[in-house]
Amino acid sequence: MRPVVIAACLLLLAPITDSWWASGSAVILDPRMICKKNRRTRGRLAQICRNETGLLKEITKGVTLGATECAHQFRNRRWNCTTQRRSMRKILMRDTRETGFVNAITAAGVTYSITRACTAGSLLECSCEKGAPKPRRGRESVTLPPSQVPTERWQWGGCSDNVRFGLKKSREFMDSRYRKRSDIKTLIKLHNHNAGRLAVKNNMKMECKCHGLSGSCTLRTCWWRMPTFREVGDRLRDRFEGAAKVIASNDGDSFMPESPSIKKPGKKDIIYSEESPDFCSANLKTGSLGTLGRQCNISSAGTDSCDQLCCRRGYKETSVRDTENCNCQFKWCCEVICETCYVKRNIQTCL
Numbered sequence: 001m002r003p004v005v006i007a008a009c010l011l012l013l014a015p016i017t018d019s020w021w022a023s024g025s026a027v028i029l030d031p032r033m034i035c036k037k038n039r040r041t042r043g044r045l046a047q048i049c050r051n052e053t054g055l056l057k058e059i060t061k062g063v064t065l066g067a068t069e070c071a072h073q074f075r076n077r078r079w080n081c082t083t084q085r086r087s088m089r090k091i092l093m094r095d096t097r098e099t100g101f102v103n104a105i106t107a108a109g110v111t112y113s114i115t116r117a118c119t120a121g122s123l124l125e126c127s128c129e130k131g132a133p134k135p136r137r138g139r140e141s142v143t144l145p146p147s148q149v150p151t152e153r154w155q156w157g158g159c160s161d162n163v164r165f166g167l168k169k170s171r172e173f174m175d176s177r178y179r180k181r182s183d184i185k186t187l188i189k190l191h192n193h194n195a196g197r198l199a200v201k202n203n204m205k206m207e208c209k210c211h212g213l214s215g216s217c218t219l220r221t222c223w224w225r226m227p228t229f230r231e232v233g234d235r236l237r238d239r240f241e242g243a244a245k246v247i248a249s250n251d252g253d254s255f256m257p258e259s260p261s262i263k264k265p266g267k268k269d270i271i272y273s274e275e276s277p278d279f280c281s282a283n284l285k286t287g288s289l290g291t292l293g294r295q296c297n298i299s300s301a302g303t304d305s306c307d308q309l310c311c312r313r314g315y316k317e318t319s320v321r322d323t324e325n326c327n328c329q330f331k332w333c334c335e336v337i338c339e340t341c342y343v344k345r346n347i348q349t350c351l
């Protein structure tokens with residue numbers, strides 16, 4: 001009998017209604033708004049705005065992809081990457097590690113969305129990469145991670161994700177406005193955009209398909225595929241945890257670690273120049289919404305523990321009525337019918 005997969009519980013992501021990128025501020029990445037403000041300029045950005053509607057649509061999707069992943073990665077923290085516009089605007093005007101993460105994941109989202117559209121064939125300007133991937137400049141061949149080298153006979157083939165095009169367009173759209181500036185905040189922004197893009201590029205995977213009679217796999221064809229965007233988010237979250245604080249160098253157009261004992265941050269690292277607020281109480285100036293009313297987890301020892309999330313102010317416990325699927329029956333064929341039961345559950349919210 002074939003196994004019947006039952007999706008008992010569909011987690012629907014809440015739609016981002018009042019999203020920060022749709023706001024009118026120039027600091028916030030709203031593709032349409034960026035285009036409006038740069039209508040009179042020349043260069044690649046203006047060209048994209050004027051002439052590449054399909055691409056612009058993918059860029060917008062990419063920004064949303066980044067925002068959604070950001071909210072997922074930070075759901076259990078005091079700062080939860082809220083889509084609330086006023087708060088996000090303040091976050092983006094500063095230069096904390098949160099700012100760095102948002103900039104990195106946005107650039108990654110834009111790269112990802114464009115690349116995916118190329119593979120799907122929905123952009124006129126690009127397609128997937130056929131055949132063997134080109135080695136990086138200055139190298140003879142493409143180096144595979146040892147875990148990805150196939151053991152059988154294999155060849156490049158099929159349709160590889162064209163990340164090169166996605167990277168290029170993400171750079172043109174997100175960085176070109178800043179290229180002429182060299183203040184520390186701009187340098188940090190450009191660095192974090194790049195760190196975000198590398199989180200996509202450096203985690204590409206090789207996928208293969210077997211050919212041969214009755215699954216004998218005498219020959220395999222292989223191609224490159226992007227990681228899932230969740231994986232990109234996870235990698236960038238790691239970089240956020242280890243983010244490096246930097247200061248302006250004396251030459252005025254580079255940065256260096258705040259303390260000489262720390263090694264210079266690498267290209268993949270997220271960097272920042274300002275300490276974060278503690279995000280415990282609401283503060284219009286920093287964009288902190290505070291944690292009053294947030295649900296905490298009494299059995300957790302992490303960032304969502306009641307102690308940490310509520311900043312030691314304490315919490316209150318309320319009993320809520322929850323619904324649950326119960327008395328499920330399998331009906332031939334292939335349906336599962338459940339009743340809805342009510343269960344009582346205690347939840348804790350920060351005071």
Ligand SMILES: *[C@@H]1O[C@H](CO)[C@@H](O)[C@H](O)[C@H]1NC(C)=O
Pocket residue numbers: 047050051
């Ligand atoms: C718009 O794109 C087309 C095709 O890519 C190109 O030939 C044309 O020069 C572009 N026009 C502008 C104003 O950039």
Ligand SMILES: *[C@@H]1O[C@H](CO)[C@@H](O)[C@H](O)[C@H]1NC(C)=O
Pocket residue numbers: 075080082289290291292294
């Ligand atoms: C994020 O935090 C804000 C402010 O504390 C809160 O209103 C919102 O419900 C939180 N979002 C999630 C998904 O927990």
Ligand SMILES: *[C@@H]1O[C@H](CO)[C@@H](O)[C@H](O)[C@H]1NC(C)=O
Pocket residue numbers: 297298299300301
């Ligand atoms: C609370 O934290 C525990 C331990 O980390 C975890 O197993 C549990 O799923 C969490 N509960 C909720 C509602 O997130």
